[in-house]
Every structure is written in structure tokens, then in C-alpha cells.
Amino acid sequence: MLDASYNDNLQKLVCFALFTTHATTLCPFHPEVTIRVGDAAAETHAYYRAKNVIKSDGTSWDHEELMDEIARQLTDAADGVCPRCANLQHFHA
Numbered sequence: 001m002l003d004a005s006y007n008d009n010l011q012k013l014v015c016f017a018l019f020t021t022h023a024t025t026l027c028p029f030h031p032e033v034t035i036r037v038g039d040a041a042a043e044t045h046a047y048y049r050a051k052n053v054i055k056s057d058g059t060s061w062d063h064e065e066l067m068d069e070i071a072r073q074l075t076d077a078a079d080g081v082c083p084r085c086a087n088l089q090h091f092h093a
């Protein structure tokens with residue numbers, strides 16, 4: 001169960017929802033790099049997981065806020081592969 005501060009922080013909540021549904025993952029070699037897996041079903045699942053969370057004031061996040069934050073985090077994430085690992089492979093090739 002998430003604590004109240006998590007439920008009230010849209011950025012943390014979306015990050016958690018994307019990660020726990022495996023819509024995003026972390027590079028095993030660069031834990032600071034978030035990677036978008038590219039699984040549309042997982043991304044939809046993440047939306048519903050976040051949508052089901054109730055804020056401490058008893059309301060839930062609205063559709064627009066959730067969609068905007070999910071889109072923002074997926075855009076920020078690396079697409080499919082860790083760019084640092086990809087650069088290393090390029091360097092050694």
C-alpha cells in the first residue's frame with residue numbers, strides 16, 4: 001500500500017505505476033537511466049493503476065493530469081535501449 005505522500009505526488013505516483021506494470025524499466029548497468037519498454041498494454045495498465053489511487057483528500061487524479069504526466073515520463077525515458085549502453089557498444093565496434 002502506498003503512503004499518502006505518494007498518492008498526492010503525481011510525478012512519484014506515475015513513476016511508480018509505470019515501473020510496477022513494467023511499462024518502464026531501469027538499465028541494469030545505469031540505474032539512473034529509465035527505459036521505456038514500449039509495451040502499450042503495460043502503459044494502459046499503468047494508467048489504470050494510477051487512476052485507482054485515491055489522494056489523501058478522498059479524490060482521485062483526473063484523466064488529463066494522469067495522461068499528461070504519463071506522456072511526459074514516457075517521452076523522457078530512453079526508447080527501448082539504454083543510450084549509454086548503446087554508446088558503449090558503438091565505441092567498441
Ligand SMILES: [Zn+2]
Nearest residue numbers: 027030082085
Ligand atoms: Zn545502460
